[in-house]
Amino acid sequence: MISIAIDGPAGAGKSSICRRLARELNFLHVDTGALYRAVGLFVLRRGGDPADPRSVLPLLPRIRLDLQFADGEQRILLDGEDVSEAIRSPEASCASSAVSALPEVRAFLLEQQRSLARQHNVIMDGRDIGTVVLPDATVKIYLTADAEVRARRRWLEQRQKGVEEPYEQVLAAVRLRDYQDSHREVAPMRRAPDAWLCDSSALDFEETVAVLLRYIREKTGVKG
Numbered sequence: 466m467i468s469i470a471i472d473g474p475a476g477a478g479k480s481s482i483c484r485r486l487a488r489e490l491n492f493l494h495v496d497t498g499a500l501y502r503a504v505g506l507f508v509l510r511r512g513g514d515p516a517d518p519r520s521v522l523p524l525l526p527r528i529r530l531d532l533q534f535a536d537g538e539q540r541i542l543l544d545g546e547d548v549s550e551a552i553r554s555p556e557a558s559c560a561s562s563a564v565s566a567l568p569e570v571r572a573f574l575l576e577q578q579r580s581l582a583r584q585h586n587v588i589m590d591g592r593d594i595g596t597v598v599l600p601d602a603t604v605k606i607y608l609t610a611d612a613e614v615r616a617r618r619r620w621l622e623q624r625q626k627g628v629e630e631p632y633e634q635v636l637a638a639v640r641l642r643d644y645q646d647s648h649r650e651v652a653p654m655r656r657a658p659d660a661w662l663c664d665s666s667a668l669d670f671e672e673t674v675a676v677l678l679r680y681i682r683e684k685t686g687v688k689g
C-alpha cells in the first residue's frame with residue numbers, strides 16, 4: 466500500500482487540497498482531524514470539560530466512531546449519527562484541540578488510523594501523521610502558510626458563508642490553535658525530519674495542488 470502523510474497547521478488548506486489530491490490519484494482521503502473533532506463534540510454533548518482528563522477519560526470507552534467513504538468523501542459517524550457537519554462548529558474546534566492534547570485520546574485513535582493505511586492507498590492529513598501515525602509513510606509533506614494568510618483565507622471563507630467575524634479575532638484563533646497544537650507534550654505538531662516542506666503562502670489552491678501532485682507522482686510513480 467502507498468501512504469501519503471500530509472501534516473501542517475490549521476487553515477493551511479490541508480483538507481480541501483488532500484480531498485482533491487485523493488481524487489486525482491484515486492486514493493482514499495483520511496481527514497484525521499475529524500476524529501479529534503468527533504471526540505471533542507462527544508465530550509461537549511455529555512457536558513464534560515474537553516480540557517480535563519478526569520472528565521474526558523471515563524467517556525472514551527463509550528465513544529463509537531466510524532469513518533465511512535462514499536465517492537471519495539469521508540463521513541464520520543458518532544454512535545451511528547452522521548456528525549460530519551456538526552464537528553465543524555467553533556465549539557467543536559476548540560474542544561478537539563483540547564482533547565487532542567490528552568495521550569489517552571491519541572492512543573484511542575491511533576489504531577483506527579493505522580488500520581486504514583494498511584488496507585488502502587491513503588492520503589492522510591493531520592498533525593502527527595508523518596511523525597507518529599505513519600512514520601514509514603511512502604511520502605511525507607508538511608504543508609504550511611503564514612498565520613496571516615491562513616487567517617485571511619478562513620475569514621473570507623466564513624464571510625462567503627454569511628458569518629461576519631472580525632479578521633483580528635480569526636487571526637487570534639489561528640494563532641491560539643497553532644500554539645496549542647505545537648506546544649502539547651504528546652505528538653506535538655511538527656515537521657518530520659524527512660517531510661518535504663511546502664509553504665503555500667504565495668500559492669493559490671490550484672497552484673498548491675499542482676505542486677504537490679508533481680512531487681507525489683515523482684516520489685511514487687503513481688499516475689492516477
Ligand code: DC
Binds near residue numbers: 499502562565591642
Ligand atoms: O485539522 P483539524 O482542524 O480538523 O483538527 C482538529 C484538531 O485536532 C486540531 O486542533 C489538532 C487536532 N489534531 C491532532 O492533534 N492530530 C491530528 N492528526 C489531527 C488533528
